[in-house]
Amino acid sequence: MLVLSFRQALLRSMGGMQMRMGLRWSSSEGASVAAAVEAASDSKAAAAAAAAAAAATDDTASWLTHPSVMPSVGRAVVERFKFTGMTPVQRIVMDTQPGIGSRRDMLVRSKTGTGKTLAFLAAAVQAVNVEREFEKSDGPKGVDILIFSPTRELAVQTGYEARKLLGLPVLGKAGAVHSSGNYVTVVVGGESKNPQLDGVTSAYKKSRKSLSQASNGISIVIATPGRMWDIATSNQSVQDALRNVKIVIFDECDLLLEMGFQKTIQEILQFVPKPNKRNTFMFSATLSNEAVRALAADQLVNKPVHEIDATVIAADPLSPETSTSDETHAHVPQTYALVPHYQWAFILYKAILSHVALHNAEKNPPRIMLFFNTSKEVAYFSKVFSSLPEFVSASESGRFGAARTPKEKDLIRVYEMHARLEQSKRAKVSDAFRNDTGGPSIMLTTDVSARGVDYPHVSYVIQSGAPTSAPQYVHRVGRTGRAGRSGIGLLLLEPFEKAFLKTLLRKGSIEIVGDVVVDSWVESADEKDKELRTRVKSLMQEFVADTKRDLKSAAEGCYLAFLGHYKQAFYLTKPQAASAAQSYARNVLCLADAPTLSFSLATKMGLMNTPDINVEPSPKGLKRLERDMKNRPPLARVEGSFRANPWERRGSSVNWEKKRRDN
Numbered sequence: 193m194l195v196l197s198f199r200q201a202l203l204r205s206m207g208g209m210q211m212r213m214g215l216r217w218s219s220s221e222g223a224s225v226a227a228a229v230e231a232a233s234d235s236k237a238a239a240a241a242a243a244a245a246a247a248a249t250d251d252t253a254s255w256l257t258h259p260s261v262m263p264s265v266g267r268a269v270v271e272r273f274k275f276t277g278m279t280p281v282q283r284i285v286m287d288t289q290p291g292i293g294s295r296r297d298m299l300v301r302s303k304t305g306t307g308k309t310l311a312f313l314a315a316a317v318q319a320v321n322v323e324r325e326f327e328k329s330d331g332p333k334g335v336d337i338l339i340f341s342p343t344r345e346l347a348v349q350t351g352y353e354a355r356k357l358l359g360l361p362v363l364g365k366a367g368a369v370h371s372s373g374n375y376v377t378v379v380v381g382g383e384s385k386n387p388q389l390d391g392v393t394s395a396y397k398k399s400r401k402s403l404s405q406a407s408n409g410i411s412i413v414i415a416t417p418g419r420m421w422d423i424a425t426s427n428q429s430v431q432d433a434l435r436n437v438k439i440v441i442f443d444e445c446d447l448l449l450e451m452g453f454q455k456t457i458q459e460i461l462q463f464v465p466k467p468n469k470r471n472t473f474m475f476s477a478t479l480s481n482e483a484v485r486a487l488a489a490d491q492l493v494n495k496p497v498h499e500i501d502a503t504v505i506a507a508d509p510l511s512p513e514t515s516t517s518d519e520t521h522a523h524v525p526q527t528y529a530l531v532p533h534y535q536w537a538f539i540l541y542k543a544i545l546s547h548v549a550l551h552n553a554e555k556n557p558p559r560i561m562l563f564f565n566t567s568k569e570v571a572y573f574s575k576v577f578s579s580l581p582e583f584v585s586a587s588e589s590g591r592f593g594a595a596r597t598p599k600e601k602d603l604i605r606v607y608e609m610h611a612r613l614e615q616s617k618r619a620k621v622s623d624a625f626r627n628d629t630g631g632p633s634i635m636l637t638t639d640v641s642a643r644g645v646d647y648p649h650v651s652y653v654i655q656s657g658a659p660t661s662a663p664q665y666v667h668r669v670g671r672t673g674r675a676g677r678s679g680i681g682l683l684l685l686e687p688f689e690k691a692f693l694k695t696l697l698r699k700g701s702i703e704i705v706g707d708v709v710v711d712s713w714v715e716s717a718d719e720k721d722k723e724l725r726t727r728v729k730s731l732m733q734e735f736v737a738d739t740k741r742d743l744k745s746a747a748e749g750c751y752l753a754f755l756g757h758y759k760q761a762f763y764l765t766k767p768q769a770a771s772a773a774q775s776y777a778r779n780v781l782c783l784a785d786a787p788t789l790s791f792s793l794a795t796k797m798g799l800m801n802t803p804d805i806n807v808e809p810s811p812k813g814l815k816r817l818e819r820d821m822k823n824r825p826p827l828a829r830v831e832g833s834f835r836a837n838p839w840e841r842r843g844s845s846v847n848w849e850k851k852r853r854d855n
């Protein structure tokens with residue numbers, strides 16, 4: 193395989209490759225675009241974009257003049273995105289993209305927020321344009337570019353960028369948008385199927401009806417695997433439309449595989465041309481895992497495969513030796529704090545308030561993303577924060593995206609985002625958070641927002657609890673410091689999660705250090721801190737005493753979700769996870785004890801006879817237990833059993849005899 197270093201890519205960009213391909217684009221067209229952009233640069237937006245571009249890009253390559261960029265593509269980028277400079281990954285990818293009659297496969301690793309989306313969109317669009325020009329063909333004969341996205345939000349966002357690049361109405365929504373022979377369709381679950389079906393098939397249907405349709409059009413489909421599989425396997429017309437796919441792109445390919453989409457994707461790929469008859473691009477900020485290696489071996493068959501690492505010069509992106517640490521940004525300071533559960537809610541509260549106080553006077557109001565490991569926690573803590581005096585719920589403060597009243601101006605708007613929300617709500621939350629520039633805001637979210645999602649000016653990323661893996665840490669923290677902007681990251685860990693920290697630090701180059709400021713808050717005797725601590729604690733206590741709004745059962749749901757999550761943590765045994773969950777229930781959620789699990793759930797979770805787990809027997813379970821007790825030695829003798837009889841709950845007031853009779 194060919195490894196392209198920065199230096200090699202730069203040399204290529206200086207002309208060699210394009211000369212060989214006979215593809216040196218004239219820059220005269222580019223000059224007029226430069227003038228247009230300059231004219232537009234009066235506007236504030238253009239200035240802001242230019243400033244961001246200057247931070248993220250280098251001066252050696254411009255979308256207008258770089259020899260590997262077709263003028264029409266460069267013009268589209270500059271006019272529609274207002275970027276003149278290319279980021280390193282964009283420059284290298286454009287230098288590598290396929291030319292006339294060539295097959296080029298790419299495996300690309302580049303840090304979060306470095307412009308990979310535009311890199312693969314522009315390269316793919318240019319490659320299709322080149323082929324169209326060469327073939328003198330009449331626009332799309334079905335889908336040209338098929339992009340797999342792991343999450344709905346990312347698919348919608350990529351669709352937005354693709355529409356922008358092709359000059360279509362920039363609808364940040366699922367479904368189809370088309371004009372002048374260009375089609376961009378976002379295919380995701382949770383949204384109506386028919387517009388998506390129409391979008392995927394319309395270019396194909398039109399090409400069969402009229403051979404003289406507008407030339408140079410392109411059809412792009414961005415899809416999450418589940419919905420794509422659904423419409424592809426049940427519709428012949430979709431299968432027909434996929435027959436001419438020229439480029440398949442796996443965005444966030446490591447996550448696609450981690451999420452178990454491998455088989456689904458393989459089944460969709462049977463409808464597109466074989467790997468040696470199309471181009472395949474694989475992109476992510478984190479690539480070092482076995483599944484990626486296997487997919488690359490299967491899909492990247494056009495030799496030499498271009499392994500591009502815009503993260504570490506001349507490193508092999510797939511090598512286990514390539515450390516994850518090189519994947520975070522040096523300009524984003526990252527710290528961790530070990531916080532005991534009984535201080536957890538207070539520390540979260542304090543960290544948010546301190547950040548807002550420190551940055552409220554800046555041009556861009558503070559925008560925070562707070563990651564939890566489960567949807568239940570996101571929903572619960574959204575309620576908790578929205579009930580504190582410094583916050584206001586975004587959904588309760590009128591229409592999403594409504595302008596702030598003067599009273600609301602300094603309040604921190606709370607946005608709740610997780611997979612349990614309906615898709616239409618997720619889209620609204622995402623849009624409203626993106627556009628909320630009127631004051632400080634916070635999005636509480638799960639890993640649905642960890643990958644690829646580009647909210648501008650996120651100034652602070654807090655991770656509440658250890659993420660599932662080191663790459664996931666990298667992606668979460670990558671929501672800030674994008675396109676060269678500033679940002680900071682804080683990882684809050686309970687001491688039982690120390691082992692995760694070791695994983696993160698193992699290769700010694702993730703720049704994460706202990707947070708002395710947060711440490712000082714933990715036992716702070718400052719009067720103001722005491723007051724905040726009392727305030728948040730009383731609120732949590734009020735919540736679990738609230739039977740009207742069912743907040744107690746919401747807290748119990750949090751416990752269960754927490755338990756389910758940590759039961760799978762690679763660094764904990766089941767009893768350790770149970771004990772951590774018990775501590776979470778009592779000290780964070782302020783429940784009197786860990787809630788009771790039903791017999792069937794405890795069995796399903798493999799937690800029967802586990803210390804710190806309370807189990808409630810079902811009538812069926814009781815019968816089974818009676819049967820077992822007849823046939824087995826008494827449970828009291830079961831080795832390692834924490835509680836001799838799991839039916840005897842500590843401090844339980846339930847009359848089990850009566851319960852059995854009543855049933």
Ligand SMILES: Nc1ncnc2c1ncn2[C@@H]1O[C@H](COP(=O)(O)OP(=O)(O)OP(=O)(O)O)[C@@H](O)[C@H]1O
Nearest residue numbers: 245275277278279304305306307308309644646675
């Ligand atoms: N040439 C450029 N100049 C300035 N800003 C750019 C340029 N290209 C992209 N950007 C901006 O950089 C930000 C990050 O881009 P993008 O979302 O594509 O990053 P990414 O590398 O895909 O990140 P992630 O790994 O998190 O998915 C976006 O706001 C985008 O508009």
